[in-house]
Amino acid sequence: MQEGGRSVKNPVILKSYPDGIAVWLDDQMEFGLLLQAVAEKFRESSRFFGDMRAVICFEGRTLEGREENRLVETICENSRIRVLCVAGKDGTQKEALDRARTEYEGMLRQREGGEKFYRGTLQGGQILETEGSIVVLGDVNPGCSVISTKDIIVLGKLLGSAYAGGNGCGAHFIAALEMAPQKLKIGDFNYKTKEKRRGRCGHSSGDSRIAFVRNGEIQMQAITKELPAGLNF
Structure with a gap:
C-alpha cells in the first residue's frame, strides 16, 4: 500500500488469542486509508477466523470513540466475526483480552x-x-x-x-x-x-x-x- 509516495508495510497486524483478536494499527497512516487496510486484512483472514465470537483489542494507535466504532463496523462488514466488545488499553494484549472476555461472560x-x-x-x-x-x-x-x-x-x-x-x-x-x-x-x-x-x-x-x-x-x-x-x- 502506498501513502504520500512511500510504501507502508503491514499497517495492520493481527494476533489471535483463544477468545479474542489483538489488532495492531499503524499510528501514522491517514485514518481513511487505515480503514481500507483493515477491511483488506480481515477479508483475507475471513476463512481463518470463521464465525468467531471475539473480544477486540486495538494497539499501536490512540483512537477516538467514533474511530473505534468505524473500525468495529469495518471488521464486521468484512468478516463473519461477531465482536463482543472492545477491550481496554491497560495491561498487555492477552491480559486485556482475557479480562474483557471474563467480565463479559460474568456480567x-x-x-x-x-x-x-x-x-x-x-x-x-x-x-x-x-x-x-x-x-x-x-x-x-x-x-x-x-x-x-x-x-x-x-x-x-x-x-x-x-x-x-x-x-x-x-x-x-x-x-x-x-x-x-x-x-x-x-x-x-x-x-x-x-x-x-x-x-x-x-x-x-x-x-x-x-x-x-x-x-x-x-x-x-x-x-x-x-x-x-x-x-x-
Missing part, C-alpha cells in the same frame, strides 16, 4: 425468564449485542451501543445508542432511568428528534422514560409501574 448471564443482565458501564465505544431482552445495570456512554433482538432496559444513563427489536419486530421497547440517547431504533423505526433545543432525542437528561412504537413511529412517555398496552417483557 452477562442468562436468567430463567430469558432476559440477560450486563453489570457495568459501557464506555470507549463498546458495543453490547445480544439475542433476547437485555438489562444493563450501569450507564451507556456516548459512542457506545446496545443492540438487542427484543427489549432494552438501562438502569442508569442512556447517552449512547440503543437498537431494540433487531428481529424486525416493532413490538418492543427501550427504557432508561435517564434517557438522553444519541440514537434510538426499534424494529424498522428510527426515533426523530422533534425539538432540538431539548435533549439529544427531545428529552432533557434526568428523565426516566420508555420508548415504544405507536401509530408507525417511536413515542416516549414517563416510566410508570405498568407498561404501555401491548408491550411485554
